[in-house]
Amino acid sequence: VLVADARVDLNSDLGESYGQWQFGDDTAVLRSVTSANVACGFHAGDPSTLRRTVEEAAGSGVAIGAQVSYPDLLGFGRRFIDMDPNELIDTVLYQIGALEAFARVAGVQVTYVKPHGALYNAVVDHGSQAAAVVQAVREYDDRLAVLGLPGSALLRCADEAGLRVVPEAFVDRAYTPRGTLVPRGTPGAVLGDADAHAVAERAVRMITEGTVTAVDGSKVALHAESLCVHGDTPGAVEMAAAVRRALEDAGVEVRAFTT
Amino acid sequence: VLVADARVDLNSDLGESYGQWQFGDDTAVLRSVTSANVACGFHAGDPSTLRRTVEEAAGSGVAIGAQVSYPDLLGFGRRFIDMDPNELIDTVLYQIGALEAFARVAGVQVTYVKPHGALYNAVVDHGSQAAAVVQAVREYDDRLAVLGLPGSALLRCADEAGLRVVPEAFVDRAYTPRGTLVPRGTPGAVLGDADAHAVAERAVRMITEGTVTAVDGSKVALHAESLCVHGDTPGAVEMAAAVRRALEDAGVEVRAFTT
Amino acid sequence: VLVADARVDLNSDLGESYGQWQFGDDTAVLRSVTSANVACGFHAGDPSTLRRTVEEAAGSGVAIGAQVSYPDLLGFGRRFIDMDPNELIDTVLYQIGALEAFARVAGVQVTYVKPHGALYNAVVDHGSQAAAVVQAVREYDDRLAVLGLPGSALLRCADEAGLRVVPEAFVDRAYTPRGTLVPRGTPGAVLGDADAHAVAERAVRMITEGTVTAVDGSKVALHAESLCVHGDTPGAVEMAAAVRRALEDAGVEVRAFTT
């Protein structure tokens, strides 16, 4: 059964270079996505990278979100840090503000917040860190949306706070029969680049049917308003493009959730 | 001859703690000043220090300025870095934006920019770095004022760009007969804590007469709309208070230049 | 019953300034202690601070240990970071080596390792991080001792690896009836500066009787070869001096455990 008037957002992590070090092909992935989760300098993204990324995204009509992180360049934000929630609030505010400066220069605005890496994983369950992220968003601008994992403490807390919540699904990650992600590191947790076609079909079913096939072959219900794609390898860029084409071919409108 | 309707701003560097490390007595100095040059995290000032400083300044009715710096926590921003001007533009934008987040939460706005330390000294003469700071301010918000040294490339460039420029004088620094600062390190370059009374009188003459007595005893003309005071030692806090009292006793209105 | 030939080491955290930011009175505390846990730049301690601290300690005949930490200047190493054990091994090696350069210049050697802050607390229970610290010490030089909490995974693991282990007690911390530390944050967990005399007596009993009075008034057995004192406040410096005097008055030899 096709969902009438189906639409979805495609989001991707961008701006994750740092100084001399390049990461990912932002220009290529911006051709496929509708929302850019821009690194804010705490796990990646020096000021000039922020500027270039925001300008390029704005020029492509792609929405700008703050991809906020623990302060951990060395670990690329992928290590849990047991931060005091009050310090986390301020850390998130600092990052949103820094990114907003470049949005302002580009004539646009930061319209949502998505935690990165270990913080993303932490706020699935860690109530006080989830509440800290939500509190930062509320204090900064309660019109900002919060992008995160369906069923996470983050989205629950954001919803209770009256913020707009946007649940996302991952086109290249395996799901358990309960609808949660198979943890990275487990064999088969990440669907390889070779499966661009299969991944694209999977993405279409996520939106048109609201389901995903779990690792045990069962069909699991899934409600996602955004799909996360990657751009850090040539294969990933190709996969993102395939996902977009397949969605549009299936009659799904691919549009930023903030528009 | 007294200047009728004399007024002046008192500014000080604030928010220069970092994590566990405390620096200066911000609460005390906020009782004397009208403008707070708040560190933005690049030479000092972690996110929670920024928040606390901005909230306290806002609560005291003190204007908030971005004290922008080279990225150099280890050197406290006191070492010249030969940054590419384009990277400097973005570095300044990043800092203003980060600080603005906390101003926004506190219900106020960043109203001016003052370079810190080695950047302050560099933009006296370094044309392309001065232009970079000015460009950042213009791009961010051309209603922001620029606080700096009279006669500096920074103020010249800001003026040409149509920005509001605010020349400042230093109450506790010795001046040459040409009206420039005696370089730090030269004996007598900094007037000691013991001279609070003399310093306060000197501050009054700077504003009511528009002059300062140079190291050779000559009187030099000086146009300052703001006086810079310090709060990093108990003596400095006392000196700041003495300066304010003396100015008010002399009939000078002490008020933020942005009001 | 007095322990014949009683001796003990006094250790303290030193070199915890960073650039412009000062922390503690190292010169004063070096007059009381016999082992200096020198910060290695990851939670505190810039290169010049390392040098000054090592030179001063070496000049006072105080043993040099590497106070290794998570990489977290902003959090002063007081926040747990879920580091990969292999990365932790290398992080510890890097710090020991950096400190060794200054020991070498001062004509001495690093003779032990003590984890700092959140890492200290983590390796009480966190087996793989404890094993990582031990592995780093073994790889670097298996003649280095490991200083830590009695009963910790760290000391167990170091002992199994054939390293010399040195259990320590805290003169200014409250103990539970089971001989563990009352967690910081619990009222009464830290014995205040006012109790310098009581703390000194407590320290003496720790060594001469091998006991400490727990928070419920019970006497608990305690085996410590080193006592940790602090120097970050004037009261702490005074307490350290009082502890040393009391130990010596009681006939306890105060000497570095590495001598």
Place this chain on the structure above:
Amino acid sequence: VLVADARVDLNSDLGESYGQWQFGDDTAVLRSVTSANVACGFHAGDPSTLRRTVEEAAGSGVAIGAQVSYPDLLGFGRRFIDMDPNELIDTVLYQIGALEAFARVAGVQVTYVKPHGALYNAVVDHGSQAAAVVQAVREYDDRLAVLGLPGSALLRCADEAGLRVVPEAFVDRAYTPRGTLVPRGTPGAVLGDADAHAVAERAVRMITEGTVTAVDGSKVALHAESLCVHGDTPGAVEMAAAVRRALEDAGVEVRAFTT
């Protein structure tokens, strides 16, 4: 005229990844060079990268040098920082020591020091920074060699201090008629990847004839005991291999200068 018993070292910058960010193909370039200038964490090189690089170099019989830098990850050490010479001494010591830890674990030793990037350029002329680098090397171990530009203040100062100095030439850089490097940024300053054959012939003449053809076509005398090659692009890796083959084909012995 061929130089009898000609020999030369080939050096390259290695270990310049940082956390998640990869840089260059160290494994490939290690097949061509005899000395590895290993980044020490201040412009690049996290602890695990240092370890991996040192182990791989040691396993290939390649000599280990400390590629010391200003503290500037964001700028990749390519921006002049006006550091106090005493702080620079300690900064260099810190880096050598950190690297030595990994050499020790790999069963080898750091045998030379080469400044990186902006520091390399600064110590060509900047007397007090050059003296600081030399002082650090002397204090650490006066058997370490210093690798640098012929005619630089660094090599002069190192020579006066009794250190072994090793002058190097750049196989892929254009030279002026005076024998200095054409500044980067000038058109033609860097010889492109396409010229691997020409570059290799040029390298051979540098060693067998002791000359290089300058940009104006004139032949300039050049004394180099080491040739610097790069490995940061596939073309650079190929060029390094071509240089080595050509040298060996010409009967030049390619061997670490420290052996």
